[in-house]
Amino acid sequence: MIDETVAEIEGMQTHSSSVVAVKAARALTELLEREYATVEEFVRDLERNSSVLRRANPSHASLFNVQHSITREVDEDEPEDVASAKAALADAIDRAVERVEDGKDRAASHTAETLEDGMTVLTHDYSSTVNAAIERAVEEGNELSVYVTEARPRLAGRKTARHLAGIDGVEPTLIVDSAAGNYLEECDCVLMGMDCLVGDTLYNRVGTYPIAATAADLDVPMRVTGSGAKLIDSGFVFENDYRPASEVLLEPAEGFAVENPLYDATPIRLLDAIITDDGAMAF
Template structure:
């Protein structure tokens, strides 16, 4: 399995996705500030991986805190949470990962025996937090594999599947969400080839999706982002599957810029359009897609390619990292808890009730 990130005795080790596919190198983050840089600079990317990375960043904040009392540790944890939360605003998993660890720290702090020394309290909290961060890692891989099992038979027994951006092992802790569904289908004997949109301007499809599917010997071709409509019209695409960075309560989906265009084209050509994402990507507090914050990235990503300037000096640049696909274009949402179908207002509320009952 592709080692996207890993907790080690020295820190969190990240596969540097900015160097792929030509170099397989790693970046070691030894502080939560390092993790914030790794997330912001897209050394690690993909909503599920960002969520677990944030959790591990919080664990580093606890482990490396100079605090000598529990109260001082709580202040350090809040500071780390603020720094990590400021990295990439669209992926709700970021905030899920931060809050999962921060909530645990507060719970542990409140439950420490009064007769325990400060040093022993801090060690007990640190040990539990590191264990929790590693549980998050394991849970993400398990969720991806379960998504694969739920979604595999939604894909054609034989045919071509289009994907946009990278929602594979590289976007998670392993196996992948959208690409995990493709992997599971292939494991069941489906004869599938994949078309990967290049995904301008950061080229996650061309660099990352193609790289990891080729490692799995799944036939893959890269498309320029403006080619998919013509191929749909020719009948060459039987299904579309993508990941998500945030899913609103009504089923609107935020994903990498260009996803909305693909969804509209799929609807026009009668092609099913699936979204695969862990339940942690669902944000029931966001009622619809218009309320999802869209990250605006550096103009350099558009003006330059491989360090070479491609645009005139002074030209205006738009570089939103994501767009929102309205729920009406989404055939189904594949999660580790099952597949959701329209009307999403009802089915997502029902699934949230199941989640609440299971965690009560």
């Protein structure tokens, strides 16, 4: 399970960083089935596998936070034997998963409160928290129009558009990334998920920064939402992920280079609000 989860994270088959964090936490249950002679051997194996999972995507703060919390809680439990160490790990995994999922749920609820009937929203990429917030808003009787960027080159926005198309009360429109500025003047706000917030910088799917800058120029409120597990102050260094050129260009590049960064950096001064499980932080 651990090896398969690492491969999945490295291949970005799962687009939501919260889902990645939960999958990686649950992958550690594999250790509960292994045999260990001592507690020390168990703890070493836990730390090694947790490190492997963290390194599978060093750009995900939620992955870092969840893995760190699991290993810390097992260590703080000070188990006296392997059986109690395994019990401590099982409990730590359950708590970590609950924190992420509960955090997403509450963040979506707070975000839904900002969406009013008749609003037009622009979103970028795919965010399970954004989708949940929109679903909750229309369940309250609101109708929304949503412009969805394709989020090239992996086209995660198409997944968002298809999801929103299945929700009564939502009218989604898929647009190419470069057309965002053309439609922002029609929008009441921009609403996106977030990969992580480190200090005063938002790291999110590439294309977020130009949308945020354009929205600021047009006085369109820019809001991001996600679990508080994605906020981090120290101990974490963001590393961008540069994807294969083949995602951009199928044929070989001859005489030129192809760059395909997965994320970009947006200063929080361009944001109007960050909405987490603790509510909204306005700027």
